[in-house]
Amino acid sequence: MSYAVIWTMDGGAPHAGKLSLTASAVVLEGSSGRAPARLELPYAAIASARIARTPAERIEQRPIAILESELATVRFTTVGGVGALTEIVELVDGHRADSHAVAAC
């Protein structure tokens, strides 16, 4: 499953690209202008996934999702796709729970 997103890492420049949910990680690909970027956040490394709706956190007045991990803090909004943001966060949470369960076994 992949989604069209605008994402930033640690408050850096926004990238237009794709967010994919693989079996083990959230993968963000895209570019800022011509510069390509790729970031892979393993579910196990994600400390929290939430939707931020406060005016201060919004981008272009749109709610965003925030993924916090030891590697980076990623903020993103979806391009089109009603309800996609909530869906992504739910799916990431599901994967995170699975990865923690596997680690506990």
Added chain:
Amino acid sequence: MRLVPEVRDRMRALVEAGIALTSELSLDGVLQRIVEAAATLTGARYAALGVIDASGSRLERFITTGVDEETRREIGEPPHGRGILGVLIREARPLRLRDIAEDPRSVGFPPGHPPMKSFLGVPILLRGVAYGNLYLTEKEGDGDFDETDEELVTLLAGQAAVAVENARLYESAMRWSRQLESLNEVGNALATETDLERLLTLIAERLLELLDARIVVVTLPAGPEELRIAAAAGEGAAELQGTTMRRAGSKSGRVLERGHAERVDSVIDDLEVAQDVARRLGVRTGLFVPLVARDRVIGVIAAHDKLGRDARFTDDDVRLAETYASRAAVAVDLSERVARDALRHVVAAQELERRRLARELHDETGQALTSVLLGLKAVEEASGPEEMRAAAADLRELVVQTLQDVRRLAVELRPKALDDFGLVAALERLTRSFAEQTGIAVDFHSALPPERLPGEVETALYRIVQEALTNVVKHARATQVSILLTRRNGSVAAVVEDDGRGFDPDDTRDEGIGLVGMRERVALLDGRIEVESRPGAGTSIIAEVPVS
């Protein structure tokens, strides 16, 4: 050995006739040349060649020389092989007569027939089997046909047999070639044509040509009790297309039940044929072949009235029709599966959208309204005017935000501008919002006249551009997108071009769900999508939809 000049001339004529025969490729041409050569060689005023039919007892064709059109009309129907002609059919050996009328086996001539006296008949044998006979009458100078005439015509008949065989082989090879060409065309159409009706019409047209039939129709079940003519070719095709008939009481319905091909040599004698339909179409013979896909009979191809001397279809025709029926069955089966898949896609996409919408309403709007409730409580419980004003301000901010979210949700579901102001206005808003959100520059230009397009066309093109822009974000890594709306040749086109990294259109792995969805949308409107791209060179998507 020295030949007398007359014999030498006749031998030369025989050799020349042989050469002429081998240079002729069509069977009709060969038969005509044989008759003419026989007349020339023997000095006969009239010559004819009778081709024996499959029963071996009658003539099915009669080719002549020396008889003009007017006389032929006066004589009427050509002979079938009674009397002296019948003797040659039965005995298959040369026959010479001084006077036909004197022979007790003669049955005389029909009215209008020119008088004929002297006669020479020689059989043409193909691999020992009588193919036909050469008949020569009225030797020039009122003489009789002699032994030399008989020998020369027998030699000619031998050459003629080879020429007939060659012509048959050539025509057979040509027929095979036409069939292969036609099957190849149908095969290509199966792979590329998405419109079932057009595909079945092509199959009907090609089968009509190859069978040399007057009418070919493809009928498919329409509900439990009826059949519908899905494609037709030949006489009255336009009127036949789309008409329905009852399954019970029609031959096609019976063939659909029984699942095997049937030949009808006389429709009026077949009790299963719907006689009212047969009379209306004026058909005499029929060939009915079931369309079988995965052991299921899903339709019937019917051909009527072979053109030419004999309207009946042959066993070869049945085999040919079965070959085409198998192609038509693949087309129908594929189309049914595609339709089912498309429906599944639509249902799945609808469910996904509803799930997302429900989640959005529950999580975002629901949560926002809960916050409003809490805010109201804070207003109610405020200890003084300052606190109340602050709580009211927070509440206002929250309501404004929620209102924006609900509006955004509504726009994403279905932009009001599309209904109120049309495609151009809706795309202007979409592209502006897209550029603001993504930072990708968008150049939007419309060359459409101010008149509104049909609603379904506007919706399809809006969704296609929206999907194309989503693809640009996901895949293109572009900095610039240009969108052009234009009208050309009775259709309207949306062209979306980006300066991104492109992809290989031949690599089907790159054909994501987005492109599939776009193709389905335009296909519903009889339109088409063209994707032009190559790695490193951006992508152009052209969606073209016909408008009346």
